[in-house]
Amino acid sequence: MNKRRAVKATKKISARIFSGLVFAFLYLPIAIVVLFSFNISKRNILFEGFTLDWYSVMAQNDALLQAFANTLIVASCSTLIATMIGTLTAVGMFRYKFRGKGVIDALLYIPVVIPEIVLGIALLSVFSLCSIPLGLISMIIAHVTFSIPFVVFTVRARLSGYDRSVEEAAMDLGANRKKVFFHITVPILLPGILSGAILAFTLSIDDIIISFFTTGATSTTFPLKVLELVRSGVSPDVYALSTLIILVTFTIVVVSQTFAYKRNKKES
Amino acid sequence: MRMKLKTSHKLRSKMLPLITMVSPVTLWLTLLIVIPLLYLLVISFASTDASHNIEFSFTFKNYAKLLDPTLLTIYGNSLVVAGLTTVLCVLIGYPFAYIMARTTPFRKTLMMIFLMLPFWTNSIIRLYGWRTLLGTNGYINNILETVGIIKEPLNMLFTREAVILGMIYTLFPFMVLPLHTAIDKLDKNLLEAASDLGARAVRSFFHITLPLTASGIFAGVIMVFIPSLGYFFVSDLLGGGKSQLIGNVIERQFKEAFNWPFGAALSIVLILITLLLVKIYTKAGGNVDELGVV
Numbered sequence: 001m002n003k004r005r006a007v008k009a010t011k012k013i014s015a016r017i018f019s020g021l022v023f024a025f026l027y028l029p030i031a032i033v034v035l036f037s038f039n040i041s042k043r044n045i046l047f048e049g050f051t052l053d054w055y056s057v058m059a060q061n062d063a064l065l066q067a068f069a070n071t072l073i074v075a076s077c078s079t080l081i082a083t084m085i086g087t088l089t090a091v092g093m094f095r096y097k098f099r100g101k102g103v104i105d106a107l108l109y110i111p112v113v114i115p116e117i118v119l120g121i122a123l124l125s126v127f128s129l130c131s132i133p134l135g136l137i138s139m140i141i142a143h144v145t146f147s148i149p150f151v152v153f154t155v156r157a158r159l160s161g162y163d164r165s166v167e168e169a170a171m172d173l174g175a176n177r178k179k180v181f182f183h184i185t186v187p188i189l190l191p192g193i194l195s196g197a198i199l200a201f202t203l204s205i206d207d208i209i210i211s212f213f214t215t216g217a218t219s220t221t222f223p224l225k226v227l228e229l230v231r232s233g234v235s236p237d238v239y240a241l242s243t244l245i246i247l248v249t250f251t252i253v254v255v256s257q258t259f260a261y262k263r264n265k266k267e268s
Numbered sequence: 269m270r271m272k273l274k275t276s277h278k279l280r281s282k283m284l285p286l287i288t289m290v291s292p293v294t295l296w297l298t299l300l301i302v303i304p305l306l307y308l309l310v311i312s313f314a315s316t317d318a319s320h321n322i323e324f325s326f327t328f329k330n331y332a333k334l335l336d337p338t339l340l341t342i343y344g345n346s347l348v349v350a351g352l353t354t355v356l357c358v359l360i361g362y363p364f365a366y367i368m369a370r371t372t373p374f375r376k377t378l379m380m381i382f383l384m385l386p387f388w389t390n391s392i393i394r395l396y397g398w399r400t401l402l403g404t405n406g407y408i409n410n411i412l413e414t415v416g417i418i419k420e421p422l423n424m425l426f427t428r429e430a431v432i433l434g435m436i437y438t439l440f441p442f443m444v445l446p447l448h449t450a451i452d453k454l455d456k457n458l459l460e461a462a463s464d465l466g467a468r469a470v471r472s473f474f475h476i477t478l479p480l481t482a483s484g485i486f487a488g489v490i491m492v493f494i495p496s497l498g499y500f501f502v503s504d505l506l507g508g509g510k511s512q513l514i515g516n517v518i519e520r521q522f523k524e525a526f527n528w529p530f531g532a533a534l535s536i537v538l539i540l541i542t543l544l545l546v547k548i549y550t551k552a553g554g555n556v557d558e559l560g561v562v
Contacts, residue, residue, distance in 0.1 A: 015367045019379065022364050026386055026440070029397025032407075033389075036400065044400045046410065085292045092289025096282075104290070107297045109556055110305070113490065114542050115498035117515050118535040121522050122304035125311060125532070145300045148293065177285055202384075206391055208501055213522065226392045230505060234396055242393045249388035257381050261374070 030246065037239035044234065055244075058237035067225035068241065073136060074211075074221060075204035078143035083197045085144070086151025091185060093152075094159045108149040119146060120213035127214065134216035142214040143204045150203065151196035158192025305539075312532035320526035330533035339517065346513040349428065349503075350496040353435040357443040357492050358485060360436070365447035365484075369454075383441050395434050395505045402430055402506070426508030434502040439495060443488040450484020451477075483554045490549055494542050514538065 040049035058064065089108075093101060111119055123142050124134075132138055166188070170180050186193070208223045215224060226238060312331070314324050333339075368379045386394060401407050402424040409421040424430055454477060462472040496502075500515035514534060521531030550556060 015371075018363055019367050022360065022440075023382060025437070026383070029394045029401065029437075030386060030389060032397040032400050033393055044396075045403060045405050046407070085296060088289045089293040092286060096286045096290075098286060098290070100294075104294060104297065107301055108293075110301050113494065113546055115494055115515070115535075115538050117498035117500065117518055118308070118538055119301075119304075121518065121528075121531060121535060122308045123300065124522065125528065126300075126304040126307055129307065141300065145296065148296065152293075202387055206387055206389075208392060209498065212501075212519075223390045223392050226390060226396070227501060227504075230392065230396060234393075238393065242389060246389050250385065253381060253385055253388070257377065261377055 033239050034243045034246065036236055037243040039236055042235060044236065044239075054236040054240040057235075058240040061237055064222075064225060064238065064241060067220045068222045070136065070219055071205055071221040071223070074139050074143055075201050077140045078147055078204050079197050079200045081140070082144045082147035082151050082200045083193060086148045086196060086200075087155050087186075087189065087193050089148070090152045090155035090159060091181075091189070094156065094162070095164075108152055111146040112149050116146070116207075116209040117213075120210040123210070124213040134214060135219040136216075138214045138216070139211055139219060139221070142210050143207065146207075146210060147200035147203060150199045151193075154196035154199060155189055155192045158189050162188065308532045309536060311529050312536050314529045316527055316529060320528075322528060330530045333530055334533060334537065342512045342517055343514065345428065345511060346497055346515075349432055349435060349511065349513060350493050352432050353439065353496045354443075354489050354493045356432070356436055357440055358447075358488065361440060361443035361447055361488060362485070365444050365451055368444070368448050369451040383444060387441070391438055392501060392505065395437070395502065398430075398434060398437065399425060399505060402433075425506065426510055428507065428511040430506040431503045431511045431513075434506040435496045435499065438499065438502060439492045442491040442495070446487035446491060447481070447484045450481040450487075454480055483552075486549050486552060486554050490545050494538075494545065497538060497541070 035047055036044050037054055038050050038052065039047050039054075040051045041047075089104070093104065120142070123138075123145065126132075127134060127138050167180050167184055170184050171177075175183070206223060207221075208227065211221050211224055212227070215221065220228070222241075226234065229235070229238060310324075311322055313326050313328070314322050315327050315329065317323050368376055371379070403409070404421045404423070404425070406425075408424065409418070412418045413421065458476050458480075459472055462476055463469075467475070497513065498515035498518070500513060500519045503509075503511050503513050503516055514537075518531045518534045518538075521527045521534070546556070
């Protein structure tokens with residue numbers, strides 16, 4: 001019996017060590033980014049002393065801030081459009097049987113499985129064929145394209161336990177379709193819609209490859225700006241901005257997840 | 269007459285919401301997925317004139333160029349990088365996903381959050397963090413030298429191994445998520461039954477757990493292998509141009525060499541590889557729904 005307990009304890013400890021190592025691997029470069037944002041030396045090799053100067057340098061780096069603003073514009077617009085189209089699609093495909101449903105389903109998987117680089121150059125080719133100028137708009141269109149499937153899939157997952165009788169009851173009580181959709185369907189699906197939107201936003205802010213091909217000269221996003229800077233050497237003010245982004249997102253995610261976890265616990 | 273009116277009204281009331289719900293996506297996917305991919309296929313058979321404009325003449329020359337000996341080594345390198353990345357992701361990701369699926373709900377949520385959190389920070393900046401760590405005078409060499417394991421700094425940056433490390437780093441969560449889904453669904457009673465019947469842990473792992481979670485492994489393989497053929501920025505950052513991938517060649521055709529038809533032919537090859545893998549996956553009983561749905 002004692003031996004069994006010992007085996008169990010070893011298993012537990014080795015599991016912790018293993019996952020600890022994996023997380024160390026995932027967070028090591030992030031720690032470097034945070035550390036070097038406070039580094040006196042401009043050469044990103046070793047930490048030589050503490051300073052906050054890079055944060056004021058960053059605050060005056062207009063090109064960098066503009067790139068960051070572009071990232072947020074593209075991500076917000078594309079998330080909004082993709083969430084609307086994706087939610088309608090998921091509900092429509094759940095409710096109705098129609099010819100061509102299988103085709104739409106198959107098409108939705110294309111952006112998920114094909115390499116991003118293929119979608120990127122395919123969109124670039126068509127934009128240039130139709131003389132659509134490359135810039136924020138073309139990038140938003142591209143981001144909506146790869147985001148729609150992810151919204152559809154997350155909303156669809158929420159729909160699997162959906163009870164349509166609530167809608168029917170509302171209809172019987174005299175609500176029209178529009179009212180039913182916005183007052184019944186959407187609120188019930190809201191958690192799915194929100195997680196779809198968060199996913200779309202996440203994919204958009206960190207997208208490199210598709211943005212790389214569909215961006216114009218003046219619409220650089222933050223990831224693309226960093227990619228461009230890598231060739232000439234990244235200055236620590238980029239680290240400073242990244243550190244602020246990390247701080248804000250970590251706070252948002254931790255707070256929202258804590259709430260979600262507490263609520264789930266209460267429900268169950 | 270009244271009958272007819274009634275049916276047309278019924279038809280309208282059923283068709284109208286369907287059209288409003290499904291037509292936006294149909295239009296969007298047709299214009300921005302179907303047409304672009306077909307156009308890519310068309311230009312892969314075209315050629316370019318002296319000023320890099322696309323000339324629509326039907327030719328196989330772009331496909332013939334795919335067999336160029338200098339390209340063959342790049343394909344080889346690309347397959348080695350993608351293959352090793354995938355294998356290592358499975359080997360590290362499986363135990364990780366297993367631990368995640370078997371721990372308490374609180375720890376599971378925590379592990380999931382911390383697995384996804386790095387995604388919110390720009391992946392280029394994170395890869396640049398690796399570049400700092402791996403450099404000749406960087407921290408890893410520094411520590412190894414201080415401890416006395418090495419005398420001369422190791423040349424880690426700008427190698428194929430560095431590119432593989434960067435790929436694993438970027439794609440690891442895409443392996444863990446489908447694996448976790450598969451392991452989480454596994455019926456624990458089966459394992460208990462096996463243990464009651466006298467099977468040892470190793471035996472029940474290879475005869476029950478592994479076969480029943482194979483679909484998750486394959487989904488993860490697709491989610492890691494396919495992108496790693498195209499992630500040119502990882503080899504740009506950590507391979508320093510020494511470890512070229514198919515993605516780098518395609519990128520160059522579009523941004524430097526301006527030979528779009530040849531780049532298109534290369535990407536048609538990538539599409540074919542993807543289709544082949546997905547086909548094998550579904551043939552083996554895999555569900556496409558489990559691909560990429562986070």
